[in-house]
Amino acid sequence: MPPVAFGEALRLRRIRANLSLSELAGRVHYSSSQLSRVENGRREPSPDLARLCDAALNAGGELSVLVPAPAAAAGPSRSAPSREADQELRAAADDGVGAPPSALCPAVLPEEDEAEGFRSVTHFAVHLDELRRLAQRMSPAPVLGQVSSAVDVLTMLARAAQTPAVRRQYLELLAFYCEFAGWMAQESGKRQEAERWIGRTEAVAREAQAFDLADHTFIRRAGLALYQGDARRVTEYAAEAGRRGAGKPRILALAALREAQGLALEGNGDRCTAALNRAGELLEAATASGAGEGRGAEAAQSPDARLRPSALVVGSQCTPSLGGLVGGWCLYDLGRPDEAAAMIEAGLKQLPVRATRLRALFTARLALGHAASGQLTAVVPVMDGLLKDAQGLCSHAVRSQLQLLARALRRRQARPGMRELHARVAAASRCAGCTATG
Template identity: 30%
Template sequence: MDPADSAAGTVPAGRPAGTPLPPGDFGVVLATLRARQGWSVREFARRANVSEGQICNLESGLRNPTPAVAAACDAAFGTGGELVELAGAGRRAARVEDVVEAGPVVAGYERVLWDLKDIGRSTGPRFVTASMKSITHILTDAGPHAVGEQRAEIWLLASRFAEYTGWMAQEAGNPAEALRWTNLAVRWGAQGGDETVAAYALVRKAFIAQHRGDTDAAIGFADRAAGHPAATPVIRAHAARRAAQGHARRGDAVACREALERFSSHAAEVIGHRTPHWGPRVENGNPRLIEASCMLSLRRFELAADLFAAEHRPAAPADSNSQARFAVRQATALAGAGRLDGACQIVEATLPVIKRIDSATVRAELGRFVEQARTRRASTGQLALIEASADLASG
């Protein structure tokens, strides 16, 4: 394949002059650049005129790039020959016995992890999962060949990648895969000398149980997380939040309120605390939005709608996933309160975001909106919107 032909018909993505390539071997760099552009494997393959199978093999490290394929990828990204140089120099990390100084590996991939999390929060799992798995493979191969504290750092970083890969699996609607990656995160965290991931994994399992409708299991996991000897204030705050939601779905308002108070108490301990932790940043959360969500589950629709109206717009979460989730919850509360006009306006504005991020958890929220909206008298246009929402919610 001629490199010039491979790039025909594509528009190079380009990067600002002087911007370095992300760290990693050819496959990881490729996957990271693709994720940053928001391209699916299919879209990138089309732009580079390379098969989807080749892209997957390159990103996973199963194949080395030929000069022609490297040139095609370079043209698609507009990297000015840097990908060709990277491929030609043979700077792949597959030979883990060559890893002597682990510090740059950890520092580089920590930055990549933050980038991928930002992308995942805004675009959903399909643009980051391949990158996460590829980097995790590199780290777990490198871990046994590092020594001392550096070995622990690599295993701990692999654990963080595995935990987020599990979250992306859940967002993709695969709870079994989410549990598998969560369990790997616990194992690798222990190898890195960090037992807190075992406590946080119970929070993740509570969330998974919640989304499969097993409220008792969700509360049980949340309580175990809160009582885990390695639980930090962050983890206890996350556990209290899950317990509050579980009690709300069970209809126990008193237990829900007690859990919300525990959440606020633990969250207050976190403010200004800069040590590494698991899960979303509690300090970025909004207790009133969490309370509103619980009131919704308790079917106190008017109160929930008022709380969302007071808190959602001025203190909305920063990422697209959370914005969509809370927007749909607000719409569900309005529909439950009989205010279908406002509910449909919110959903209509949010549907394009839901389609883009393709999140199983957000689609589940949308399904709850549909259930409430269908109990109300609706106009022809509203009925069409409700049915479109039902189609999207079903995946």
């Protein structure tokens, strides 16, 4: 859609609202000259500006749809979720449990009974929990290397298991390792590698009958689409997760939260609010059924629930704290940055200390909300805290938010102290939390 179409629509909406250029500029925190160039088609509007104008003029998303989403990174084209899942399942069958084990593994494993299998599973479950803790303090790249090595060993153990019960335990644990590897690949900015890990997670989880984890892979796919700015794919994947996760409150809650983010991205405020309300009810149901910080409710009802170590959690370990944070995230995309900042700030207080990556991501979003609402002095202490908390994380998700913040600050460099702040944010956006040489 050419920029002139947006400009004409913006001018018409502004005139109907009986607002001057300067009055609208004050509401969206852009200069009158910038808005004039947009209205006259001499400057392309950004998605952020479109959302702010939508909110300021009560346009209900009509302006946002005139601005195309940022082009997604190059990669294989995708169609409907079910078709993509079929393709990834076939690929996972080629490189899944039957993949060549590490050369460090012995060609022949000693005979093992169920007691030995249980000890091995316990060992690897504790190891995964430790890797998750490590990932909260350092770059994802070396952690991903450790996870990949464990995947090789577990693949070998699953293949050599002598009883179906032991094999299923190994496969379930292997699926959780693959899911964690997908997250670390995403945090490293390796989208295609993350997609491969997600596909392998679903294949192994279904073989292990860990259906809650298999359903959750569609929420992970929706997360990848979110950071590509693809609202349609976010909502499609979230809806597919909801369909597959029927009867599983935790999966349904996480799917509703992701769906709300996709709906906010496309400017659909009413449906976004409905999805957030639904997610809140589901989170309460999941917590009441014992699924809040641990296994899904359906796993607790399984005859083999005792075989899943408590360290294996489907989705974020901080799920009960996500409602307000995601709500604030959505308000920003709906062009209401001041409300977004207030909600995120309140939500951050509910996060446990250990959730360093999640805190860094939403702290970056908080800074973005302050900048978009014109509260520039509030950005400085937020950035000070963010750079301290995110030291060494090198998070691709955090970088994506800081890149948006850098663009927002670039047009405000004439304000006192903003030139230095922009330089700090721009440096951090190249490798969030790393040293200046990172």
